Amino acid sequence: MKNSLHKLLAGLTVLLLFPVVIAVFYEYSRINDSEKLISTVYKNQLETIVSSINSYVQDVADNWGSRLEMGLKFTEDTSGIARLVSENKSINGIYLSSTDQQQETIYQKNTDGFSRDSLNLFLLSNQDEVVRLKNYYKNGYQKFVSHFLSKEHVVLFFVGEGRNNQLQVFLVDVNLPLFLQNHIRPRIQSIARDNFLIALYLKNNEEVLVSTEKSISQNQEYDQKGEMWLFPFLEIGITLKEQTIADLARSRIKEGLILMAIVLIVLVGGVWFLFSSVKREIQLTQIKSEFIANVSHEIRTPLALISMYIETLEMGRVKSMEKVKEYYGIIGKETQRLTGIVNKILDFSKLEKGKRHFKFGTCDLNTVAEEVLETYQFHLEKKGFEVIFLPEENLPCNWCDKESIADAIVNLIDNARKYSNGIKRIEIKTGVRKKFTFIEVKDFGTGISKKHQKLIFDKFYRITSGDLANQVKGSGLGLAIVSEIIKAHHGKISLSSKPGEGAAFRLYLPKLHPPKGSKQ
Numbered sequence: 001m002k003n004s005l006h007k008l009l010a011g012l013t014v015l016l017l018f019p020v021v022i023a024v025f026y027e028y029s030r031i032n033d034s035e036k037l038i039s040t041v042y043k044n045q046l047e048t049i050v051s052s053i054n055s056y057v058q059d060v061a062d063n064w065g066s067r068l069e070m071g072l073k074f075t076e077d078t079s080g081i082a083r084l085v086s087e088n089k090s091i092n093g094i095y096l097s098s099t100d101q102q103q104e105t106i107y108q109k110n111t112d113g114f115s116r117d118s119l120n121l122f123l124l125s126n127q128d129e130v131v132r133l134k135n136y137y138k139n140g141y142q143k144f145v146s147h148f149l150s151k152e153h154v155v156l157f158f159v160g161e162g163r164n165n166q167l168q169v170f171l172v173d174v175n176l177p178l179f180l181q182n183h184i185r186p187r188i189q190s191i192a193r194d195n196f197l198i199a200l201y202l203k204n205n206e207e208v209l210v211s212t213e214k215s216i217s218q219n220q221e222y223d224q225k226g227e228m229w230l231f232p233f234l235e236i237g238i239t240l241k242e243q244t245i246a247d248l249a250r251s252r253i254k255e256g257l258i259l260m261a262i263v264l265i266v267l268v269g270g271v272w273f274l275f276s277s278v279k280r281e282i283q284l285t286q287i288k289s290e291f292i293a294n295v296s297h298e299i300r301t302p303l304a305l306i307s308m309y310i311e312t313l314e315m316g317r318v319k320s321m322e323k324v325k326e327y328y329g330i331i332g333k334e335t336q337r338l339t340g341i342v343n344k345i346l347d348f349s350k351l352e353k354g355k356r357h358f359k360f361g362t363c364d365l366n367t368v369a370e371e372v373l374e375t376y377q378f379h380l381e382k383k384g385f386e387v388i389f390l391p392e393e394n395l396p397c398n399w400c401d402k403e404s405i406a407d408a409i410v411n412l413i414d415n416a417r418k419y420s421n422g423i424k425r426i427e428i429k430t431g432v433r434k435k436f437t438f439i440e441v442k443d444f445g446t447g448i449s450k451k452h453q454k455l456i457f458d459k460f461y462r463i464t465s466g467d468l469a470n471q472v473k474g475s476g477l478g479l480a481i482v483s484e485i486i487k488a489h490h491g492k493i494s495l496s497s498k499p500g501e502g503a504a505f506r507l508y509l510p511k512l513h514p515p516k517g518s519k520q
């Protein structure tokens, strides 16, 4: 039986756990793939942010370009340009250079701007670039180019149509920190919200010029870096504020593993639960069949004896009156035994189905015990038992059904007798413990080992030894009946026993105050 149970457990484990383990490994191997996917999606998102910042700067440049062109093309009045300058504090100066090398200063904030000579020199050193810009323009594309002189002087130049519809080179001297503060900062802040850290820094020394944070270290690591299209000497750095992508991946792996562990634990628990229920079912079936064998044996023996003695008496072979009396006595005793067994089975069946009708009322355990002893003491003493009753004085009353409590006590006394193992002493005492009164039936017989102590209250459960011939007879229902009765009284049972030292069963009943839910 043990063997087949273990086979069952192994089968269940393989059946349920194997696919799960495979699934776990599969999921685990997929984690890397999904991390890569997250990484790619995240990178794409960051690239989009870089592009959006770049497009914005391009828009600002386009706006400046068209306003300058318009301002010079259609009117001699420079009020449009004045507005542009007043709206954009980062513009240090605006210069114009005609193709015939005529330079003009349109606006200059202060004296540290371009002088005629320095402007000439600048144009000369960027001659090739200017030619390229002109060609672009002729092909319908206005390109902006920047040149880094210092942080305060970044020259943004482009070719456009200025005065008299002539191609001219426009130069805008920009104060970079001011430009970044006024134009870029609000933009990156609205993109980053609380999620990202975005910074623009000089490419060569990583000096941060503007960022979404108040202060930022020079060796800040970024998940994504991107060049500024219009200011190639600048880079944009973006990273997640709280976590890096590596942290994100790690925490996802952790979450995944925790989830899998939970699934595994639940499954192992499930398998275990299934196994123990199947095991219990199998044990119960086995116990039931033992019970049937037991009970049939118990019934068959008295039946055989009864029919044998009746037959003998019927034949009239027994002459002496004494013998006749003896045989009637045996028939009576066996009939009683039979009735006892049948009653026990019916009792239990009624109790189990909740059909036993309890008549609750005030009762005193001492009186109930005395009444039981009145009936059984003589019988026990005849069999050589010493019965000691130690009633507690002034025992508080209980709310109980006298008849069923008496049945429970009789069952305990009967067991004390059956499992006395030759030591024929039974002690019965009553007492009080906290909210309960109790009655204890103690014997000094075989005792019960720890591993059986909980199980003996299960229906049909019997502790069987290999020695069938000398095995004490029983149905395995006695303690189950006691347990059901005490449950109906909202009481509890305790057992203290050691193998070879006897057993003491205590039935606790709540002191008087009709407990809630008691059926009257």
Ligand code: ADP
Binding pocket: 415, 416, 418, 419, 443, 445, 446, 447, 448, 456, 461, 462, 463, 464, 473, 474, 475, 476, 477, 478, 479, 480, 502, 503
């Ligand atoms: P039964 O006595 O008919 O087998 P019970 O339900 O009364 O059924 O008892 C269940 C088992 O508990 C018994 O088979 C016996 O092994 C054990 N048992 C009960 N009472 C005692 C006792 N006083 N001493 C030792 N073993 C006991």
